Amino acid sequence: MNFLSLHRKIERHSGLLIFGILVVSSIGGLVQVLPIVLDDSHSAPAAGLAVYSPLELEGRDIYIRESCSTCHTQQVRPLLAEVKRYGPYSRAGEFAYDRPFLWGSKRTGPDLARVGGNYSDAWHHVHLLDPRAVVPASIMPAYPWLAQRDADQGRTIAARMRTLRMLGHPYSDADIAAAPAALEGETELDAVTAYLQSLGRSMQGTPQP
Amino acid sequence: MADMPSEFWAGWIVVITVTSFIALIWFVRDLYRAGDQDTGREDEVWDETLREGARPAPVWWFWFILALMTVSVVYVILYPGLGSYQGVLRWSQGGRIAERFVDYDAQFGAERRRLQALPLAQLEGDSDAMQSAWRVFNNNCTSCHGRDAAGQARLFPDLTDDSWQWGRDETQILETIRSGRQAAMPAWEPVIGAQGVEQVADYVLGLSAGDSGSPANAEGSALFLQFCSACHGPKGSGQPLLGAPALDDEAWLYGGDRAQVIRSISQGRNGVMPAFGSRLDDAQIRLLTAWLSAGARIPDER
Numbered sequence: 001m002n003f004l005s006l007h008r009k010i011e012r013h014s015g016l017l018i019f020g021i022l023v024v025s026s027i028g029g030l031v032q033v034l035p036i037v038l039d040d041s042h043s044a045p046a047a048g049l050a051v052y053s054p055l056e057l058e059g060r061d062i063y064i065r066e067s068c069s070t071c072h073t074q075q076v077r078p079l080l081a082e083v084k085r086y087g088p089y090s091r092a093g094e095f096a097y098d099r100p101f102l103w104g105s106k107r108t109g110p111d112l113a114r115v116g117g118n119y120s121d122a123w124h125h126v127h128l129l130d131p132r133a134v135v136p137a138s139i140m141p142a143y144p145w146l147a148q149r150d151a152d153q154g155r156t157i158a159a160r161m162r163t164l165r166m167l168g169h170p171y172s173d174a175d176i177a178a179a180p181a182a183l184e185g186e187t188e189l190d191a192v193t194a195y196l197q198s199l200g201r202s203m204q205g206t207p208q209p
Numbered sequence: 210m211a212d213m214p215s216e217f218w219a220g221w222i223v224v225i226t227v228t229s230f231i232a233l234i235w236f237v238r239d240l241y242r243a244g245d246q247d248t249g250r251e252d253e254v255w256d257e258t259l260r261e262g263a264r265p266a267p268v269w270w271f272w273f274i275l276a277l278m279t280v281s282v283v284y285v286i287l288y289p290g291l292g293s294y295q296g297v298l299r300w301s302q303g304g305r306i307a308e309r310f311v312d313y314d315a316q317f318g319a320e321r322r323r324l325q326a327l328p329l330a331q332l333e334g335d336s337d338a339m340q341s342a343w344r345v346f347n348n349n350c351t352s353c354h355g356r357d358a359a360g361q362a363r364l365f366p367d368l369t370d371d372s373w374q375w376g377r378d379e380t381q382i383l384e385t386i387r388s389g390r391q392a393a394m395p396a397w398e399p400v401i402g403a404q405g406v407e408q409v410a411d412y413v414l415g416l417s418a419g420d421s422g423s424p425a426n427a428e429g430s431a432l433f434l435q436f437c438s439a440c441h442g443p444k445g446s447g448q449p450l451l452g453a454p455a456l457d458d459e460a461w462l463y464g465g466d467r468a469q470v471i472r473s474i475s476q477g478r479n480g481v482m483p484a485f486g487s488r489l490d491d492a493q494i495r496l497l498t499a500w501l502s503a504g505a506r507i508p509d510e511r
Contacts, residue, residue, distance in 0.1 A: 031225050035218035078302050080309040085348075087488065089306065118488070120481035123353055126362045133362050135352050204487070 046093030049202040051169050052195070054179035055186055057160065058151045059195025062188050063102065066143060071108035074101075074199065087114035088203050097169050109140055114200040124193040146189040157183055219292030226291060230281075237274060240266050321492040329379050332499035340508050342500035345493045349485065358505040363464050364480065369505045372460035375482075376449030382498045389484030392452045397436065398475035405432050410470045413437075416445040416457045417465065 010016050036042050052060060063069070076082050078089040090113055095101055119127075123134065128146055131138040157179045165171045183191075245263065253261035288296040295301075324338060332338045346358065353365040360367035366374060374392070375385050398406050405428075412429030434443060440453035447455030454462065462480070463473050485494065 027225060027229050031222050035222060039215055039218045041215050078306045080306065080313060083306065083310075117483055119353065119483060122364050122481065126364060127352075134355075134365075136356070 042092055043096055044093055045096035046091055046202045049094060049096060051097050051164075051171060052198065054157050054161065054175075054182045055151065055191050055194040056198045057164075057195075058157060058183060058186075058188075059191035059193070060102075061160070062146070062192050063195055068112075069102045069104040071104075071106065071140070073104035073107050073111045074113040075103045076111060076113050082111075086111050087200065091203070094200075094202055097164075099164065099167060099169075112196065112199055114203070116197045116199040116201050117204055121193050121197065124196055125189055128189060128192060143192075146192060147187055149188045151186040151188050151191045152180070152183045155180065215293070221292075223292040223294075226285075230278075233278070237271070237278075241271060321490070324492045325495060327495075329495065329499045329502060332496065333503040336508065338496060339500055339503070339506075342496035343508050345489070345497055346500060346505075349489065350497070357507065358501075360462070363462070363469070366462050366480075367460070368501055370460055372455060372458050373449065374447075374454045374462065374480075375452050377502075379498055379502055381449060382501055383494060385482055386489070386494050386497055387484065387486040389486075390452055390480075390482040392478060392480040394453075394473065394478040396475060396477035401432055401436060403475070406471055406475045409433055409437065409474055410467060413445065413456050413470060413474075414465075414467060417459060417461075419457075 010020050075090045076086045076088065083089055094113075095103075125147075127134050128143050130142050130144070131140040132142075158176050161169075161171045161176045161179055165176070250261070285291050285294075286296065287298050288300050290296065324332065327335075327338075332342075346354075347356070350358070353361065354368055355361040355365070358368040371377065373381075375381055375390050397409070401409065408426060408429035409432050410429075412426050412433050415426065415429075433441075433445070437445075440448055440451050441456055442448055442453075445456035447453050447457075454460075459465070461469070463469055463478060489497070
């Protein structure tokens with residue numbers, strides 16, 4: 001068939017034109033996006049990756065609420081300087097239990113993908129409440145209310161874990177039942193600290209890169 | 210479709226990519242092979258000369274799209290892009306960074322191994338090495354210990370004095386940096402009661418001031434011997450192997466006023482030094498150790 005006669009036909013039938021546009025514009029997505037979404041080997045959890053504990057999950061939601069990802073990324077790119085500074089570059093499987101991803105796109109502060117275990121809990125407490133107490137040149141805002149607010153004030157932790165379970169996070173019934181008690185007596189500061197200490201956990205001790 | 214094997218998706222990518230490429234070739238070929246198809250209709254003429262069905266398209270356009278298609282074919286041959294085909298160059302992002310590490314080692318490896326082999330005493334005397342050591346300290350240690358290494362926030366110890374909780378000799382410093390430390394001072398209030406805590410606090414403050422065993426505080430002295438001396442020593446001289454600080458000097462990590470000492474005894478203290486063994490290499494750890502052993506002096510800016 002001659003392409004030009006086909007062109008003439010498409011140009012004169014708007015339904016055919018719409019169909020043609022959809023076919024052509026979907027090719028990129030069919031090749032680049034669809035296989036990654038549907039091929040399980042790309043979304044398999046990294047070895048040693050654990051689901052977030054209730055306290056870490058709560059901390060993660062506070063991290064989102066306080067927009068930490070506006071200034072902090074969570075992805076070490078495969079470049080020598082980054083690997084030297086932060087540790088092994090990020091792998092896809094590390095983010096299997098991150099919904100949504102908190103990769104971020106701008107580093108006003110440092111990357112946090114490997115921050116877990118890099119500081120003591122006490123340091124995180126001081127630093128979140130008053131960053132300048134430990135890093136005099138820091139421009140990070142202080143978050144003093146974290147110490148005054150109880151974790152999970154809305155009592156929604158069990159519901160959040162059930163939702164994540166529907167999406168494939170392996171929480172057991174016992175995990176979910178025990179979650180509200182696990183947050184009892186913890187502050188938001190404890191939750192954020194627990195979350196930060198969990199970052200990069202599955203890759204800890206991995207020799208560079 | 211979610212349980213399709215990876216090979217299926219590799220094939221999927223190959224089929225769609227090759228099919229759309231062939232369709233593009235067909236499109237370009239037809240543009241040039243078909244003769245002029247002027248419809249002759251007045252209402253299909255624009256900009257005076259541009260007519261519907263005018264053929265062929267300009268030749269520069271043909272060369273341009275041919276060049277682009279050639280580039281894309283060459284790219285897919287050289288680099289991974291077509292399903293699971295690795296490409297002639299076998300390029301990969303992981304391989305790329307591994308190569309950069311080889312370059313890095315070629316550039317700095319010899320110097321690193323030289324520093325690693327030098328005795329610490331010799332490192333201390335090498336002013337270039339001490340400059341590097343201070344940079345390593347600045348990049349990794351200052352957020353807790355402070356830029357001047359003098360400690361911060363009544364939580365992180367001063368590294369410029371002689372009072373080292375986990376020991377100040379070189380093997381102990383090396384171990385502290387490599388493996389980290391976890392102090393374990395229990396909360397004593399449930400054991401000895403609030404009054405006991407105050408008595409011990411007064412006794413310990415007396416030790417620090419130099420009047421050991423003041424007879425006025427027999428209860429504090431007895432409690433100290435019973436509960437505290439196992440780690441801190443009968444005279445409060447400390448035990449670096451357990452991370453039990455000396456109490457007979459004037460250095461107080463968590464503050465030396467009575468309220469802070471009472472807080473330390475009643476609720477305990479569990480300071481943590483993170484392990485840097487997998488974050489720093491051996492040369493960096495030895496540099497830091499040498500610099501700290503030599504008194505953590507900030508070198509002159511150059």
